[in-house]
Amino acid sequence: MAIREHRLVFKHIDALGYTRDIDCYLKHGGYEMLKKGFAMGGAAIREEVKKSQLRGRGGAGFPTGTKWSFIDPAKVTKPIYLICNADESEPGTFKDRQIIYKDPHQLIEGMILSCFANGVKLAYLYIRCEFTEGWKILEKALGEARSHGFLGKNILKSGYDLEIHVHRGAGAYICGEETGLIESLEGKRAYPRIKPPYFPAVLGLYMCPTIVNNVETLCNVKHIVEMGGEAYAKIGRPNNTGTRLLCVSGDVVKPGYYEFPCGALTMGELIHDVCGGIRNGGKLKAVIPGGSSAKVLRAGETYKIKEKGPDGNLVEKEVKLEDLRMDFDTLASAGSMAGSGGVIVMDQTRDMVECLANISTFYAHESCGQCTPCREGVLWMKKILARIAEGHGREDDPNMLKEVADRIAGRTICAFGEAASWPVQSFIGKFKEEFSLRIRRNGTAAKRDTVSLTH
Amino acid sequence: MSVPLHAGTDHCAGPERGEITPALERQAEELVARYPVSKRSAVLPLLHLWQETFGYIGPRGVEWIAQKLSLQEIQVLELVTFYPWFRQRPYGKFHFRVCRTLPCALGGSGKTFAALKNLLQLKGDAQEGALVSEDGFFSLEYSECLASCGTAPVVLCNDDFHEKVDEKRAAELVSACR
Numbered sequence: 001m002a003i004r005e006h007r008l009v010f011k012h013i014d015a016l017g018y019t020r021d022i023d024c025y026l027k028h029g030g031y032e033m034l035k036k037g038f039a040m041g042g043a044a045i046r047e048e049v050k051k052s053q054l055r056g057r058g059g060a061g062f063p064t065g066t067k068w069s070f071i072d073p074a075k076v077t078k079p080i081y082l083i084c085n086a087d088e089s090e091p092g093t094f095k096d097r098q099i100i101y102k103d104p105h106q107l108i109e110g111m112i113l114s115c116f117a118n119g120v121k122l123a124y125l126y127i128r129c130e131f132t133e134g135w136k137i138l139e140k141a142l143g144e145a146r147s148h149g150f151l152g153k154n155i156l157k158s159g160y161d162l163e164i165h166v167h168r169g170a171g172a173y174i175c176g177e178e179t180g181l182i183e184s185l186e187g188k189r190a191y192p193r194i195k196p197p198y199f200p201a202v203l204g205l206y207m208c209p210t211i212v213n214n215v216e217t218l219c220n221v222k223h224i225v226e227m228g229g230e231a232y233a234k235i236g237r238p239n240n241t242g243t244r245l246l247c248v249s250g251d252v253v254k255p256g257y258y259e260f261p262c263g264a265l266t267m268g269e270l271i272h273d274v275c276g277g278i279r280n281g282g283k284l285k286a287v288i289p290g291g292s293s294a295k296v297l298r299a300g301e302t303y304k305i306k307e308k309g310p311d312g313n314l315v316e317k318e319v320k321l322e323d324l325r326m327d328f329d330t331l332a333s334a335g336s337m338a339g340s341g342g343v344i345v346m347d348q349t350r351d352m353v354e355c356l357a358n359i360s361t362f363y364a365h366e367s368c369g370q371c372t373p374c375r376e377g378v379l380w381m382k383k384i385l386a387r388i389a390e391g392h393g394r395e396d397d398p399n400m401l402k403e404v405a406d407r408i409a410g411r412t413i414c415a416f417g418e419a420a421s422w423p424v425q426s427f428i429g430k431f432k433e434e435f436s437l438r439i440r441r442n443g444t445a446a447k448r449d450t451v452s453l454t455h
Numbered sequence: 456m457s458v459p460l461h462a463g464t465d466h467c468a469g470p471e472r473g474e475i476t477p478a479l480e481r482q483a484e485e486l487v488a489r490y491p492v493s494k495r496s497a498v499l500p501l502l503h504l505w506q507e508t509f510g511y512i513g514p515r516g517v518e519w520i521a522q523k524l525s526l527q528e529i530q531v532l533e534l535v536t537f538y539p540w541f542r543q544r545p546y547g548k549f550h551f552r553v554c555r556t557l558p559c560a561l562g563g564s565g566k567t568f569a570a571l572k573n574l575l576q577l578k579g580d581a582q583e584g585a586l587v588s589e590d591g592f593f594s595l596e597y598s599e600c601l602a603s604c605g606t607a608p609v610v611l612c613n614d615d616f617h618e619k620v621d622e623k624r625a626a627e628l629v630s631a632c633r
Contacts, residue, residue: 185496
């Protein structure tokens with residue numbers, strides 16, 4: 001099977017001789033799009049981004065052009081801020097790391113263009129502090145951009161001023177949630193804000209209109225300026241345009257990061273052809289398609305997918321797991337999500353009780369503690385799962401887990417409640433027999449060697 | 456500000472040792488200048504600066520930062536207790552963070568952690584927080600996803616990032632520290 005990668009954002013990543021300094025970037029046509037974008041004007045860039053139908057790459061898949069259109073730089077009297085969300089921390093995701101470490105100027109150019117398009121004079125790049133080298137790389141790259149006149153006062157003699165600063169997080173997953181991120185950037189605990197009224201486009205950073213975009217999204221803006229929105233929209237599939245960075249981890253022969261036109265390949269092609277299949281000749285048991293929050297998919301499942309037929313009408317098709325297209329709409333109609341592009345693969349030797357216990361430990365650790373259903377419920381789910389895994393499960397525990405999860409989702413300020421509940425709902429729903437078996441065998445079959453779960 | 460602050464843990468004996476040099480003051484000023492709208496935004500950068508300079512954040516750091524930014528000390532301390540990266544007691548000269556989240560766990564990070572715990576002769580329950588060796592040379596803790604799931608299991612040793620750290624590689628890392 002010849003499925004070729006289509007490298008747009010990752011064009012230079014790992015290319016022989018390509019370095020992250022500005023000289024190398026300039027040699028490869030770097031910052032040329034800045035000149036083009038400045039000549040086009042901000043409104044024209046916004047229009048191209050809208051035409052491109054680019055959807056946010058951080059997890060929610062919200063159309064970037066629409067997000068931008070909530071703010072009209074011509075009418076807003078307050079300052080407008082832009083924040084690059086480089087807090088990449090959704091388990092299974094490691095795409096932004098590649099851009100930051102190996103091609104930081106691409107991100108900076110995309111960010112400057114996005115700032116220019118939206119009349120932003122001051123922007124922040126919020127990076128998770130665990131990228132211990134990443135923030136130094138970005139500081140250096142920003143310094144280089146400044147000394148070349150791409151940042152600061154009167155950029156490229158256009159009369160446009162912009163400053164970008166790096167801001168380091170401090171190890172909290174919730175900072176990836178945009179309003180939590182804003183609170184954190186204001187020097188507070190990262191408690192997400194309630195919407196309404198605190199939509200970032202209206203009351204964001206310092207109560208001013210604010211745009212928060214993911215690293216990959218901002219890089220794509222550069223390519224949209226380069227090729228035009230319509231040409232960009234031809235990559236991928238309708239409503240799922242452009243390329244997608246996919247990160248594959250877990251039990252495959254070749255884990256790693258890949259870039260494909262959105263929806264160009266299926267789950268089966270990704271796992272078996274691109275990633276060389278399941279390691280040690282094993283069999284696929286389950287896959288989480290879009291970061292650990294996404295609902296798990298079980299091998300052997302089929303899904304009813306609604307797709308536009310050649311005549312434009314919606315046709316319902318039955319599709320096997322392996323034949324699911326890796327795009328936003330297909331994974332959503334399969335009951336999961338494309339999320340952040342982090343695909344976690346589990347083979348037939350994996351114990352689903354332990355996998356879920358591990359995931360729930362993560363969410364229990366990361367709940368910010370602001371909303372009671374999440375603070376109490378997520379910890380409760382972790383405790384129940386730990387006791388099942390350790391051989392002290394109670395007969396009613398699977399039902400209890402589902403009940404707790406059902407009562408968190410939809411009852412919290414931010415989407416963390418859903419993110420923590422979806423894995424529990426889907427693992428219990430799809431692998432209930434494993435949970436029941438573990439509980440029936442209590443004590444005798446409890447093992448904890450494959451996945452460290454309770455720490 | 457003169458009232459001594461009790462940061463809330465027995466380990467936080469304070470005051471953190473070391474001199475507040477003019478260079479440190481300058482660095483702090485530079486960081487604060489990045490936030491022309493609100494200097495409160497500089498709390499996280501200053502906490503990082505303090506921890507990198509003195510090893511941990513005790514009452515002296517909290518007071519220094521609060522004064523610099525005209526904040527109440529609690530507005531600084533509540534961040535120290537919220538963000539997992541910050542610590543209120545000294546860790547080892549070499550601090551290991553082992554990723555425990557699912558992709559790394561599938562890759563065997565539990566074994567890596569156990570190997571390190573054994574090699575560094577650390578005792579105690581890792582659920583209670585970081586384990587620190589008696590001589591203060593090594594410390595070890597679990598961390599959540601470090602965003603390099605394709606090269607699991609991954610480990611941070613101080614600021615150095617290590618990929619595919621199996622038990623053998625863990626032993627090599629430890630001997631490199633000694």
